[in-house]
């Protein structure tokens with residue numbers, strides 16, 4: 001018999017004869033009421049067991065976590081809280097679960113405990129909701145770009161290029177680590193390595209993406225990226241997913257317009273398609289807020305925050321203006337920031353980004369025209385000779401969610417910059433070909449997918465919005 005998803009049963013507009021559904025028992029009350037969940041929706045379906053005519057051995061095996069198959073009529077529920085329930089005619093235990101040992105008991109667990117059980121936490125309401133929202137958001141990403149005619153490009157995972165120049169790469173090698181071959185200079189002989197050269201896991205698909213944009217016009221990547229930065233924060237992962245559009249003939253203003261429109265689209269898509277899950281997470285957040293002091297509670301609920309981003313333009317502010325605001329700010333004057341802003345040129349920390357967004361502007365902010373020496377080599381130099389056409393989008397509760405720029409399309413200026421930074425021209429000769437042959441203005445950005453999921457779900461730790469987080473000291477599962 002065909003298995004009908006719980007979501008479809010709950011959305012049914014009529015009662016139904018003889019349906020079958022399969023899922024996992026969340027709770028079993030009074031030896032009679034099973035709350036059954038199959039992952040298709042946050043909502044459980046109530047299955048009413050005819051306990052008088054069911055063997056005790058079977059009733060005993062209906063425990064939290066067990067997999068069961070339930071057959072019976074879908075009838076109007078006599079109880080409150082649900083429209084329909086299943087009057088169980090036939091119940092089959094598909095997989096037992098030891099109630100003493102199953103870690104996901106129907107009670108509140110700490111997020112830390114759940115992280116240690118990442119393979120089972122997805123069986124909880126909160127993580128089921130987060131992972132469904134994550135899936136819908138990734139579909140929305142593709143939808144947005146496909147509708148606009150962007151070409152999806154799979155850029156390499158293994159690469160010799162360090163796109164961001166931050167030196168935070170994981171090395172890839174097949175050389176024996178306990179017996180490395182040396183060359184005449186006594187350093188590692190990468191010629192003997194698998195690729196005949198030194199390679200890494202990619203930190204960004206941008207450089208390869210640019211070569212495709214200079215042929216296909218508008219492209220996007222959406223894939224895993226890796227950074228060995230040892231920042232054990234609630235915003236950093238060693239393995240995260242990034243979306244990187246790149247558009248030929250777009251300047252920085254076009255780039256900002258695209259980023260803003262794109263972010264608003266995917267958030268709207270989640271609001272339109274994840275209503276039940278978002279409502280659940282909003283309720284969870286409200287519960288959590290109750291235990292916080294009044295001053296730390298957020299002014300808006302989750303849905304209000306999402307709608308706020310849709311209804312308000314992002315505030316566009318130059319780096320120079322931002323530095324002036326920060327220098328004059330109370331936490332700077334009272335030395336409340338960990339890093340005090342003294343002069344122009346300072347790199348912004350997340351405490352500064354969040355001050356601008358949460359305290360000063362109270363809306364998403366796009367900062368642009370950063371000092372050249374705190375940004376990557378490929379960004380276009382402004383006429384002032386000291387700032388570049390960079391833009392970062394800052395979000396409340398998150399800080400930086402997008403980093404992007406107009407690219408340096410002038411061959412000589414780019415080569416000059418690479419020389420100054422000691423970047424090997426020969427290694428990136430293929431990249432420079434985009435500037436040798438038919439170079440043109442172009443721009444792009446990278447959106448950290450997990451930071452987007454963080455914002456949409458209202459979670460506060462990035463480890464809770466990716467199935468199996470990789471962070472310093474941790475690569476379980």
Ligand code: 4AD
Pocket residue numbers: 163164203204205206227229235236237238240242244245400401402403404405444445446447448449450451
């Ligand atoms: O600002 P980033 O480093 O920019 C780039 O990689 C450019 N190549 C993008 C481009 O122009 N095509 O990274 C982009 C975004 C950040 O704004 C942030 O959202 C996310 O990627 N990100 C991380 N997310 C999770 N964990 C980390 N360690 C991250 N590092 C960056």
Ligand code: MG
Pocket residue numbers: 392400402403
């Ligand atoms: Mg950045």
